[in-house]
Amino acid sequence: MNERIPLVDLRAQYESIRPAIDAAMERVIERAGFIMGPEVRAFEETFAAECGVAHCVGVSSGTAALTLALRALGVGAGHEVITVAHTFIATAEAICAVGARPVFVDIDPHHYTLDPAQLSAAITPATRAVIPVHLYGQPADMEQIGEIAAAYGLAVIEDAAQAHAATWRQRKVGGLGHMACFSFYPGKNLGAFGDAGAITTNDPALAEQVRLLRNHGRRDKYLHEQVGYGERLDTLQAAILAAKLPHLPAWTAARRRLAARYSRLLAGCGVTLPAVASGVEPAWHLYVIRTPRRDALLAHLQQYGVEAGVHYPIPLHLQPAFAQLGLRAGALPVTEAVAATCLSLPLYPEMSDAQQDRVVGLVRQFHTASAQAVHTPGAEPARV
């Protein structure tokens, strides 16, 4: 009997802190105050402190965070925003949502984040902002990106949806650009019990603008200063997130320990292991290996109940949704190579060493069987 090993185990996390979560939800329900209120403010303050920034504005999702950040910066029709195609679609959807055009550049082949060397060539007079994505929890090269952006007067918006508590040169993500956008989608490193997100910034004017935009452009109930959005952070979600936030350091440490353990145990087994950039402490939202036999390895793991995943199999520039950009296969070679070969192994703070050993054993078994198939003349292909 093969024990199922999920990609992430939300149930285990809930069980580990159930009384605190239940009490937090009960307080909101008892008060019957479901929109804004003290829980939202309290969470914003503690999350800002956690990120080491002056302001945090809770919103309804990571997608809303990106959209409102762009709106607050004045990005709109006729503008271009540079980002990567190796990310979740929300990064580029937000650019389209404000009427601007996404311009995709390739990623660094080692860290899978925006390649600063590609940035200058993509800048035009219409460019207003760049959105580096801290993909899989690894911060992008914020020094080079920041320098180029400053030289051209561009805003930098961190897509930190996967990188809560990651550090770059001992600074937490969330304060490394003009604004940062977080997702608290349930499976994220800090996850709500539904959709939720936040924007962080050190700029009080941008924070104020986002506060207005998320709540129908109003400060007073029936006075709307701007046309905004209904994208507030739910009070219940804020209460849940506030109950979880004190555990984030321990959860991040557990992810780091498991990631280091994966790298130690998988060394020399024929797959490309994740590389960590110097001065960076990733949050290890995902532990992503690469192999040319990705689909066969994925099927092998699934056959034994291990839920590995692919993030992301089709780059955004090759998605039907972005066909109007006119980019074809070959346009972003590193992005396309990574999309074809990447595989996310299960990783979550509650994962036991025994569970991890099983995943490692299956990867090693696959590799050994593949090697035997290659090295034994006339042998049947290994059934892995």
Ligand SMILES: Cc1ncc(COP(=O)(O)O)c(C=O)c1O
């Ligand atoms: C890199 C990235 N950006 C943006 C988002 C959007 O966040 P949400 O799902 O909360 O809208 C996600 C999450 O799914 C993501 O992984």
